[in-house]
Amino acid sequence: MGNQFEISVVANDAIWAEAQITAAISEINRVEKLLSTFSDGSKVNEINKNAGIQPTKVDPEIFRLIDRSLKISALTYGSFDITYFSPEKANNQVADQKNAPFINTYSNYQNVVLDADKVTVFLKEKGMRIGFAAIGKGYAVDRAKYILQMQGVSSGVINAGGDILTWGRQPNNEDWTIATADPEQAKKSFSHLNIGNMCIATSVNTERCDTAIANKPHAKIVNAKKGFPVSEIMRVSVISPTAELSDAMATPIMNMGVNAGLYLINQLNQISCLIIDDHARVYTSKGINKAS
Numbered sequence: 001m002g003n004q005f006e007i008s009v010v011a012n013d014a015i016w017a018e019a020q021i022t023a024a025i026s027e028i029n030r031v032e033k034l035l036s037t038f039s040d041g042s043k044v045n046e047i048n049k050n051a052g053i054q055p056t057k058v059d060p061e062i063f064r065l066i067d068r069s070l071k072i073s074a075l076t077y078g079s080f081d082i083t084y085f086s087p088e089k090a091n092n093q094v095a096d097q098k099n100a101p102f103i104n105t106y107s108n109y110q111n112v113v114l115d116a117d118k119v120t121v122f123l124k125e126k127g128m129r130i131g132f133a134a135i136g137k138g139y140a141v142d143r144a145k146y147i148l149q150m151q152g153v154s155s156g157v158i159n160a161g162g163d164i165l166t167w168g169r170q171p172n173n174e175d176w177t178i179a180t181a182d183p184e185q186a187k188k189s190f191s192h193l194n195i196g197n198m199c200i201a202t203s204v205n206t207e208r209c210d211t212a213i214a215n216k217p218h219a220k221i222v223n224a225k226k227g228f229p230v231s232e233i234m235r236v237s238v239i240s241p242t243a244e245l246s247d248a249m250a251t252p253i254m255n256m257g258v259n260a261g262l263y264l265i266n267q268l269n270q271i272s273c274l275i276i277d278d279h280a281r282v283y284t285s286k287g288i289n290k291a292s
Contacts, residue, residue, distance in 0.1 A: 003161035010155035010171055020151045024144040031140040035132040052126030063119050072248050073109035079252035081109045086127045138247025141165050165199040165243045199243040203250035204235045234278050240271040
């Protein structure tokens with residue numbers, strides 16, 4: 001998944017705690033293998049190879065994850081999309097366009113057909129692909145938490161590349177909290193957030209945040225529909241009860257823009273967001289209060 005996972009648990013027995021953390025790491029590795037597009041024998045690769053040809057019978061776990069992904073796509077009007085075109089098809093699409101500024105490799109989530117009775121997945125177009133880079137990390141975190149809770153770990157924190165999931169309480173019986181800061185003023189927090197039994201995931205427009213590094217290429221958050229780098233938002237943090245949802249929603253909110261993103265979040269229950277735009281202005285949805 002390309003991320004470092006840090007797991008901390010509250011326990012009285014260090015040896016027991018280490019054993020539970022090892023079990024959680026094993027689960028993360030299992031999810032990574034399950035969702036891999038690099039293994040020839042993976043179900044995800046089989047789905048992709050059968051695009052435009054025939055449905056693929058999959059494990060119920062993969063089926064449910066795809067189903068939830070498609071629902072998030074519908075919720076975000078396609079800003080979140082696990083589908084894309086293979087590089088070959090994307091290149092063919094612009095073969096007749098000289099000096100094309102952007103190659104749209106996104107496909108269309110509506111061209112994914114699920115059959116719940118047969119537990120099959122079918123991609124309608126040849127050259128279509130699915131991948132779980134935008135949701136797989138969050139799902140792995142949720143699964144690790146589930147394993148830990150099933151083993152009796154009543155409190156802990158999982159940090160996956162800066163996305164933080166908590167449950168239970170700190171050893172002093174207080175809720176887990178986090179201080180949020182502007183990347184340009186990292187030592188000065190503007191919001192203290194209670195993330196007890198919640199997950200906070202952050203998406204950063206690195207084109208904005210890395211401008212201090214001159215003459216070097218930067219990764220860009222790209223609008224999936226319009227196909228250009230987003231410059232209006234510098235950073236989005238999403239707080240929800242699950243790492244999967246927080247992880248999946250962060251980048252779409254950045255793509256949608258400040259007003260549309262806040263409007264969407266404010267219509268939903270148990271989810272909040274904090275947005276910093278490219279002028280360092282801070283916007284918060286319902287449920288988040290800025291520090292004075």
